[in-house]
Amino acid sequence: MSHHVWSDRTAFIREPQAAAEVLRVLDIPRLDTYHNAVAQATGVDLSALQRLTRNTLMEMPPEDHLKVRRVIAPFFSRAGMAGWRDLVRHASEEVAESLEAIDEPDLVRDYCVPLFLRTIPEIIGLDLPQETAYFDAVVTAQRLTEPYLSVSALKSLNAAVALLADCFTQPRDDDPEGRPKTLRAYLHERQADLPDRLDPDFFVLGMLVGSNTITQSLAFACHGLLSGPPEDWAAAAIPGSAQIAPQRLLGLYQSTRTLVRVAPSPVEAGGCPYSAGETAVVDIVDANTCLRAQTGNPTAHMSFGSGAHKCPGAFLSETILDIAIPVLARRYPDMILEPERCRFVQTPMMQAPIAMPCTLRQDSRRKSARLCDIRDLPSAGQVLRDDATFAPPPMESHLRVLAQESGQDFDTAVLVARNAMFFMEGPRHTALRAALARDFDAAMLAEWAPRIDTAIDQALDGLVQAKKPDLVAGFSEPLRLNGVAPVLGVHSPDRARFDAVAPGLQEVLEPWLSMRHLTRVQACFAEALSLMQDPAPNETPRSLLAALLANPPEDFSPDDLRAVVLVLYGASFNLSHTLANIVLWILSRPAEERQNARDPAWIDDNLEALIARYSGPKYIYRQARADRRVGDLHLRMGDTARLAVHALNRGCPAGAGHLSFGKGLHRCVGARLSREIIRKAIPALFTRFPGLAPLAQAHRYHAMSQTVALSTLPCALTS
């Protein structure tokens, strides 16, 4: 069996009954024959690995397999697991508390992994040192079931198993403080009922290695709950709430993606004939989706397989998730993830987070001598309401002094800063806002509606043609190019060159740019300005730039107005980022929930909540013009207040009053256009492609410090 087994997704088995039958009738592919062949052919010592493989349920002959299953069934039953709940709760609370002392906590490294090390070995009966090296050995050994591993991979598996096998030697008091009997102690007690050739210690080691899927599913479930509405994480704090029913989470966030079986002899299963040696791939993710739809039961799943080889660890997984998630959610109700810094591992067989950096609490704090992070709404409200004290950085004056002191030419940067609305204040700002209220209003957008609809349809048509459909390159980006640029009046005879330069416009001018960085940003704006061509004065519908040039606000030259519109175009990248982030979240929901996105009424009801959670911009900056107390912080004149938008938005129920478009004098003038495009684009996308599905964990982010911006979001148009 090799990697080509997964090459044809259309051949995967998704229908639950057929999947269950295939899992029951066909066999698990033999691993020992491959390991033995490699050992003989290369002379490499794989003895530890072979000994482990021989003692796994997968490799046992049927009669031994049945014997072992009967012996371990009581131990792994729900009743059998009940005795371990106190251990799991105590460990969860201890590990959750330990997060407080960690500077940049990560939920995988600092919660799920330590929790595994403190619970599973205890339950199983191994004295595993609480060290990362031992957990890494478990993760390495867990690759046991991957087909056709390389010789070097098999050697590292063998070393990992040998390291773990040393943990038997330490003497172990099998019943400290009245806890239930460990699996190891239980098996030694039931030795007579076990097959003679079974080596119980290596069987127990196999169970330890297999149990790592619990760590992965726990992390995956936390990622899912923390990526959704704040209400999901709030509900997670309530033990027993439906939101976090372990079986529902195990159905949605099971790390297993596919299970592979092989026909031992010519046989029929799931309505298909199989010749001897032929393989079948069961798609667990889709099978679970079908099962929920067929039964109407949101907790129905087959994540642990079916039939004789059904994973025995279902109730152990349930116990861990049932306790560990509420403990974490209760202790850190305001915890948030940074989606763009989360990392996943993914193979055709499994997927799981391997990094989940998080912020435990949303209290404002001083980050450096000059920068304060504002993460609580009262403090943010004070900063945003007090325009006199907290204003955007005075970029124009900053750049003029910089040019004078350094002798460098920053004329273009000054031109841009002078006409960037988020830096402006005073009469010019007031005049420009009035002009935009006149020329960039609902009526103007209504005239452009047909063009925006056409841009959406063209993008959807383009996706159909694409060999590898990508919802950034093929959807959110084209909507900015063909949906926003014309409305703003941004045209260029050298469109290719302009579009190549344009991403640089996202570099927000800020007082802390280094001289080199500032020079690069200025060059980008200068070239973009030089590539711009004014729209025809009598074009219809009339673009913003055409309207402004025809009726300029006071103290704005044509060059000023071109800079105004170019800065707005740079800011409109955030529309593409926000749209793509929203689509990614919808795609990460179960298939039955994705259907909601087809309904314009659903998007209307959820638009503000979606923008609040998934908007591109991460921060709003304000500079203190005087010393001022803000909550517990003392800001000095010249200090920068950095408002953490997504942290603050979690305090806005259903997105009401969110900060994604800013507030007050400097609220985003592109908000109406952004809402219009998102409101239309999402139902159109999911109506056109009802079977739209993500390629699991294939999305990637731009390395941008100021914005959550996807660089790629590959998808399957029909799943």
Add this chain to the structure above:
Amino acid sequence: MSAVVDKNALIDSELFQFLRAQVVKRSRIPAESVTPDAALSDLGLQSIDAVLLCGEVESKFDVEIDPIEIFEHETVGDFVQTLLDRIGT
């Protein structure tokens, strides 16, 4: 003993001497007050000073510095050591 030697080596470094001259030029701080132990936040540097000072160091020592880094270090010595390490690599 090594801490004293390191400090003297730091003071004698061309970077420290250059940085001290730039700080003196942009703030009202006398040269003798600009020591490795001097707190950066006490030097009275505004954002513009930080950008200009870092710009000068960037040009002379061909190293890119985010001006905000100045204020992420406690003392002048810490900041200089970070730059020396960065230039070294």
